[in-house]
Amino acid sequence: MTPSPELSRAVLSDEIGANVRGVVSTARERARNALTEEILESARGQLATVGAAALSLRAVARDLGLASSALYRYFPSRDxxxxxxxxxxxxxxxxxxxxxxxxxxxxxxxxxxxxxxxxxxxxxxxxxxxxxxxxxxxxxxxxxxxxxxxxxxxxxxxxxxxxxxxxxxxxxxxxxxxxxxxxxxxxxxxxxxxxxxxxxxxxxxxxxxxxxxxxxxxxxxxxxxxxxxxxxxxxxxxxxxxxxxxx
Amino acid sequence: MTPSPELSRAVLSDEIGANVRGVVSTARERARNALTEEILESARGQLATVGAAALSLRAVARDLGLASSALYRYFPSRDxxxxxxxxxxxxxxxxxxxxxxxxxxxxxxxxxxxxxxxxxxxxxxxxxxxxxxxxxxxxxxxxxxxxxxxxxxxxxxxxxxxxxxxxxxxxxxxxxxxxxxxxxxxxxxxxxxxxxxxxxxxxxxxxxxxxxxxxxxxxxxxxxxxxxxxxxxxxxxxxxxxxxxxx
DNA sequence: CGACTGACGAGAGCGGTGCTCTCGTTCTGG
DNA sequence: CCAGAACGAGAGCACCGCTCTCGTCAGTCG
CATH class of the missing domain: 1.10.357.10 (Tetracycline Repressor, domain 2)
Structure with missing residues (x-):
């Protein structure tokens, strides 16, 4: 049960570090925000078409050409x-x-x-x-x-x-x-x-x-x-x- | 797409044959009605405890000691x-x-x-x-x-x-x-x-x-x-x- | 500048789901 | 009595959420 170093706080609280001033500094952070938005965009589409019950993370991942496991870097769970x-x-x-x-x-x-x-x-x-x-x-x-x-x-x-x-x-x-x-x-x-x-x-x-x-x-x-x-x-x-x- | 002889109408419309007079005749039919009721009873329990979304046919089958596929003889689908x-x-x-x-x-x-x-x-x-x-x-x-x-x-x-x-x-x-x-x-x-x-x-x-x-x-x-x-x-x-x- | 650390994506895998198909067995009506 | 229908079991398919590992790359700090 030792906390894995892989799991950063950033996953749980979106706003960190340089972003407090509202400015996105590093390329990584920009990519992260962009991909987060893409995930949400795809999820919104799924929600609108098939509904919340049928919304699946794997479908979102397929939609974006990602491995399903990658989504968990951005949202800890489907909930x-x-x-x-x-x-x-x-x-x-x-x-x-x-x-x-x-x-x-x-x-x-x-x-x-x-x-x-x-x-x-x-x-x-x-x-x-x-x-x-x-x-x-x-x-x-x-x-x-x-x-x-x-x-x-x-x-x-x-x-x-x-x-x-x-x-x-x-x-x-x-x-x-x-x-x-x-x-x-x-x-x-x-x-x-x-x-x-x-x-x-x-x-x-x-x-x-x-x-x-x-x-x-x-x-x-x-x-x-x-x-x-x-x-x-x-x-x-x-x-x-x-x-x-x-x- | 030829209709399988396995699928009888009885699965879809509960009341058939001798049952129209309200009398259950054959042993098979009695067993069928009893098991149908057992399935419903278990499903009611699942619904009351975990809710409809989490109600699973397999759990009902496990509860009754049945193979999950057997349930489909009684209800054509979860819906x-x-x-x-x-x-x-x-x-x-x-x-x-x-x-x-x-x-x-x-x-x-x-x-x-x-x-x-x-x-x-x-x-x-x-x-x-x-x-x-x-x-x-x-x-x-x-x-x-x-x-x-x-x-x-x-x-x-x-x-x-x-x-x-x-x-x-x-x-x-x-x-x-x-x-x-x-x-x-x-x-x-x-x-x-x-x-x-x-x-x-x-x-x-x-x-x-x-x-x-x-x-x-x-x-x-x-x-x-x-x-x-x-x-x-x-x-x-x-x-x-x-x-x-x-x- | 270079090394280390942390973030990242891919992939395999686990246990679960609904549902289908097949295959022996058992019951039943003609 | 026997053909055919009903039945239960089991394997299997395609999905799902989620976890873990591993190689890679970026950003930070000495």
């Missing part, structure tokens, strides 16, 4: 590669949500825009969406990196709620002083405002999960044979959720 | 075994929902009871729940058998809605004559009643998917660090959904 893709996915979805949000618009319009953007992204990237919001890999414990990225969509929705409160659009809250919602989460759900109490924040979490419930049901086939016009249905129900929020 | 487990899962969840429903109670109480039963079942059978409502296996097309079983929970909720309408508990509907909801699905969502129009039915589908959105988020870890009391949160939000439904 680590998937984790990276998960983070990228959350980031892409969050970016799509933020791009759709016009902070100068009415809260209700913003809510509609963000929800529509989430659904559009999911329909355009079904396998990536399934990786993010489908069944987690058995025994998969989300590393701390992922939870940060995962919050981005929720934060976008939380901003809308907070801005609505500060604009005086929300109905007055009872000022309930329970604590169903964690302080950390509450901070991301619009921050402090008299019109935002624990009940309102809890309802915000309900609408958040309902949004993904709607998208997941549509994407995973639970609405097959049930809906005639998924588009119209979705926008109508997003409106219902806005009512629940008081937007 | 077929999983399909069987999916159907059983939907059935078990539906049974739990129905068992929790007291048709003599108030609609809102019934709604709460069914939702609580769904969540309880999911928490007690996380891997089974993930198999039903997590990401579908890539390229997996749900056989017709599964959709029937899958509807059971929805039907239970639909009965509550219909009974509420007939009891005059629901607020009057606008009588909107759109058709977002399929006639077949509408039939299961309480049937025909003046207080049940397309808008109400669509809202029912929203609350249905929201229920599973809540449960999935809790089970798949999206509420970690967000909620202090998942139980209290859930019942409160189920109440909100009941408000949306007008129960």
């Amino acid at each position: 680590d590669l998937l984790t990276r893709l998960i983070i990228e996915g959350y980031d892409a979805l969050g970016a799509a949500a933020e791009a759709a949000d016009d902070p100068t618009a009415q809260p209700r319009t913003r809510w509609h825009a963000i929800c529509a953007a989430v659904r559009a992204w999911a329909l355009a990237h079904p396998h990536e969406y399934a990786l993010l919001y489908g069944s987690p890999v058995p025994g998969y414990a989300a590393p701390q990196d992922t939870v940060a990225a995962a919050g981005r969509v929720g934060l976008a929705l939380g901003r809308v709620l907070g801005d609505a409160a500060r604009a005086g659009v929300l109905p007055p809250a009872e000022g309930r002083r329970t604590h169903l919602v964690t302080p950390a989460a509450a901070a991301g759900l619009g921050g402090e405002h008299p019109d935002l109490d624990d009940a309102v924040r809890a309802r915000a979490l309900l609408t958040w999960s309902s949004l993904f419930g709607l998208v997941s049901f549509e994407l995973f086939g639970h609405f097959v044979g049930v809906l005639t016009d998924p588009d119209a249905f979705f926008t109508e129900q997003v409106g219902e959720l806005a009512d629940v929020l008081g937007l | 077929d075994l999983l399909t069987r487990l999916i159907i059983e899962g939907y059935d078990a969840l539906g049974a739990a929902a129905e068992a929790a429903d007291d048709p003599t109670a108030q609609p809102r109480t019934r709604w709460h009871a069914i939702c609580a039963a769904v969540r309880a079942w999911a928490l007690a059978h996380p891997h089974e729940y993930a198999l039903l409502y997590g990401s579908p296996v890539p390229g997996y097309a749900a056989p017709q058998d599964t959709v029937a079983a899958a509807g059971r929970v929805g039907l239970a909720l639909g009965r509550v809605l219909g009974d509420a309408a007939r009891a005059g508990v629901l607020p009057p509907a606008e009588g909107r004559r759109t058709h977002l909801v399929t006639p077949a699905a509408a039939a299961g969502l309480g049937g025909e009643h003046p207080d049940l129009d397309d808008a109400v039915r669509a809202r029912a589908l929203l609350t249905w998917s929201s229920l599973f959105g809540l449960v999935s988020f809790e089970l798949f870890g999206h509420f970690v660090g967000v909620l202090t009391d998942p139980d209290a949160f859930f019942t409160e939000q189920v109440g909100e959904l009941a408000d949306v439904l007008g129960l």
